[in-house]
Amino acid sequence: MNIAVLVKQVPNTTEIKVDKETGALIRKGIPTIINPDDLSAVEVALKLKATHGGKVHVFTMGPKSAESMLRELYARGVDDATLLCDKAFAGSDTWSTSLVLSTALKRHRFDLVIAGRQAIDGDTAQVGPQVAEFLGIPHISYVDEIRGVDATHCFLRKKEEKQSMHLKCPFPLLITVLDGIAKPRYMNMTHIFNNASRDVEILDNDALAIEKADLGIKGSPTKVKKTYAKSITKKTTAESLAPEDAAERILAVLREKGGMPDAL
Amino acid sequence: MRYDDGKDCFIYIQHEHGVIENGSLELITKAKELLSDTEENVVAVLLGTLDQNTHDTLADYGADAIIVCEHPDVSAYDCLNHAAVLTEIIETHHPKSFLFPGTVRGRELAPRISARVHTGLTADATRIELDNDEGQTHSLAITRPAFGGNLFATIITPDHVPQMATIRPGVFEMKKVNTPYAKRIDHTTDVELKSPIEIEAIIPKENDNASIADAKLIVSAGRGVKDCLDMVQHVAKTLNAELGASRALVDDGVVAKLSQVGQTGSTVRPLLYMACGISGALQHTAGMDKSETIIAINNDPAAPIFDVADLGIIGDAKEILTHLMRRLDVSNTP
Ligand SMILES: Cc1cc2nc3c(=O)[nH]c(=O)nc-3n(C[C@H](O)[C@H](O)[C@H](O)COP(=O)(O)OP(=O)(O)OC[C@H]3O[C@@H](n4cnc5c(N)ncnc54)[C@H](O)[C@@H]3O)c2cc1C
Numbered sequence: 001m002n003i004a005v006l007v008k009q010v011p012n013t014t015e016i017k018v019d020k021e022t023g024a025l026i027r028k029g030i031p032t033i034i035n036p037d038d039l040s041a042v043e044v045a046l047k048l049k050a051t052h053g054g055k056v057h058v059f060t061m062g063p064k065s066a067e068s069m070l071r072e073l074y075a076r077g078v079d080d081a082t083l084l085c086d087k088a089f090a091g092s093d094t095w096s097t098s099l100v101l102s103t104a105l106k107r108h109r110f111d112l113v114i115a116g117r118q119a120i121d122g123d124t125a126q127v128g129p130q131v132a133e134f135l136g137i138p139h140i141s142y143v144d145e146i147r148g149v150d151a152t153h154c155f156l157r158k159k160e161e162k163q164s165m166h167l168k169c170p171f172p173l174l175i176t177v178l179d180g181i182a183k184p185r186y187m188n189m190t191h192i193f194n195n196a197s198r199d200v201e202i203l204d205n206d207a208l209a210i211e212k213a214d215l216g217i218k219g220s221p222t223k224v225k226k227t228y229a230k231s232i233t234k235k236t237t238a239e240s241l242a243p244e245d246a247a248e249r250i251l252a253v254l255r256e257k258g259g260m261p262d263a264l
Numbered sequence: 265m266r267y268d269d270g271k272d273c274f275i276y277i278q279h280e281h282g283v284i285e286n287g288s289l290e291l292i293t294k295a296k297e298l299l300s301d302t303e304e305n306v307v308a309v310l311l312g313t314l315d316q317n318t319h320d321t322l323a324d325y326g327a328d329a330i331i332v333c334e335h336p337d338v339s340a341y342d343c344l345n346h347a348a349v350l351t352e353i354i355e356t357h358h359p360k361s362f363l364f365p366g367t368v369r370g371r372e373l374a375p376r377i378s379a380r381v382h383t384g385l386t387a388d389a390t391r392i393e394l395d396n397d398e399g400q401t402h403s404l405a406i407t408r409p410a411f412g413g414n415l416f417a418t419i420i421t422p423d424h425v426p427q428m429a430t431i432r433p434g435v436f437e438m439k440k441v442n443t444p445y446a447k448r449i450d451h452t453t454d455v456e457l458k459s460p461i462e463i464e465a466i467i468p469k470e471n472d473n474a475s476i477a478d479a480k481l482i483v484s485a486g487r488g489v490k491d492c493l494d495m496v497q498h499v500a501k502t503l504n505a506e507l508g509a510s511r512a513l514v515d516d517g518v519v520a521k522l523s524q525v526g527q528t529g530s531t532v533r534p535l536l537y538m539a540c541g542i543s544g545a546l547q548h549t550a551g552m553d554k555s556e557t558i559i560a561i562n563n564d565p566a567a568p569i570f571d572v573a574d575l576g577i578i579g580d581a582k583e584i585l586t587h588l589m590r591r592l593d594v595s596n597t598p
Pocket residue numbers: 013014120412485486487488489509510511512513524525526527528529530540541542543544545546547548551561562563564567579580581582
């Protein structure tokens with residue numbers, strides 16, 4: 001089974017701080033990581049490969065510096081890695097990004113494409129489904145278990161708010177997976193050692209030949225009008241209260257809001 | 265699709281077993297409010313059977329028209345078949361905007377359509393305004409959190425129609441209008457519906473008797489009350505409240521994921537939210553700061569949860585809960 005996995009290098013958003021004075025993001029020195037959902041996607045792919053054979057090929061669109069992330073994935077056991085890197089790609093929204101990724105995927109034949117549910121810097125969850133549409137294959141989002149695979153079909157569990165669905169879909173298809181689907185393995189020392197100098201395929205737009213008008217900020221249907229840091233809306237001063245008094249104050253609010261059970 | 269004569273705001277009506285998803289009704293209410301001074305209509309788009317009850321509900325919340333496709337192959341949700349028919353509806357009616365509830369289904373379906381019709385899609389937005397700048401009459405300016413809630417971005421789609429967005433459920437109110445009337449428009453589909461996805465089974469979630477997203481009263485626990493979680497649960501139970509939690513406790517495995525409030529959990533807007541031992545990280549407050557009243561108990565005077573609280577109490581949660589329980593139990597025994 002040939003599997004493609006879409007991955008993204010992201011800033012570690014838990015470490016992002018906002019400058020309280022200017023409202024700007026302080027990005028300096030923020031470490032980059034592999035997007036957590038994507039790491040689970042890689043793990044699922046490696047597990048499928050272990051039981052069913054085939055190859056795992058990871059793709060990312062990003063700056064040259066994303067190469068280090070792909071090397072790390074070699075060390076986890078992926079077979080091939082492609083970096084889609086061109087100045088023309090910079091600033092692409094999900095539509096343009098999906099166009100780039102799908103154009104690269106079309107150079108191969110994959111049975112299964114796996115993407116993480118969403119990236120922690122953008123949280124859009126859109127690239128997977130959009131890539132599937134551009135490839136003309138079905139997609140299923142929010143998959144939290146691969147229940148089985150046979151020669152022609154994939155059996156999946158999709159998680160919705162109030163229920164889970166067991167779905168069956170023929171190959172080829174694209175799925176986006178939740179991070180709980182698999183716990184990423186540790187990197188293997190021999191793999192790290194053997195892959196330190198392994199090449200990452202780098203493709204620019206000369207190779208992909210996508211219309212310039214569909215790329216980057218210009219080619220993106222959505223535009224960012226403005227950005228701002230969260231403003232603090234309410235301001236009440238917190239009070240130090242003795243526990244008895246605190247309890248009384250809480251009861252008072254409960255009564256006022258009609259939150260006391262009828263019996264009280 | 266290029267921007268030309270697009271008109272009206274379309275809203276995808278998610279429904280199952282005759283029950284309409286609140287997220288869709290919230291969008292109708294919001295769109296109605298935004299467009300009330302314009303010539304544009306709020307159009308509910310429903311794939312499936314439109315019985316009288318459903319029709320009335322959509323009209324009650326402000327739909328001016330309902331486009332319905334009753335083809336049997338779209339009566340149940342299927343991402344590919346729904347994408348096909350919704351694309352056809354877009355190509356027939358040229359809406360100016362198309363909004364989807366930011367549910368699992370909405371977020372699975374909308375991107376597929378936006379790719380197909382070549383238009384912009386904004387994900388999981390929490391705010392919509394009319395954008396009348398630069399001659400963009402009645403287009404929408406749609407704001408969403410990014411970078412884990414640290415930053416907000418306002419997104420526009422100046423050159424493509426329809427402008428699309430998924431909107432986080434629970435951030436807007438749903439309100440009935442005074443004089444409901446919605447025109448019914450039947451859509452017969454010509455597309456070949458051939459989704460290869462088969463549903464083998466549907467498994468309801470266990471212990472989902474009450475959904476936290478609809479709760480009126482939530483008592484929520486953070487890492488600061490990990491060692492007295494039973495007390496928080498007891499208070500919640502006495503008050504008939506739902507138990508909420510920060511991700512810290514969910515990650516620690518002491519509270520079910522279903523109870524998680526925040527960016528990667530549920531968005532809630534109860535009448536009262538009581539946060540016990542929760543620091544108030546942006547990822548948490550993003551899911552609860554619209555609550556009508558917020559009580560916060562934390563022993564750190566600098567905890568950011570106090571920035572969103574209406575009543576902020578600096579103190580030891582365990583001691584305060586002990587007293588609260590005593591008072592509640594006393595008034596509970598006649
Ligand atoms: C991508 C991403 C998504 C996330 N999504 C969510 C989400 O959906 N929901 C969410 O909640 N978090 C989310 N988080 C995590 C979030 O950033 C915080 O780490 C988390 O909310 C912290 O939980 P906490 O406040 O319970 O724990 P802590 O940060 O450990 O805070 C505990 C608090 O308890 C107080 N305390 C300690 N002892 C006592 C006592 N005896 N009495 C009173 N107070 C006491 C402390 O002063 C402290 O403020 C997300 C993070 C990331 C990166």
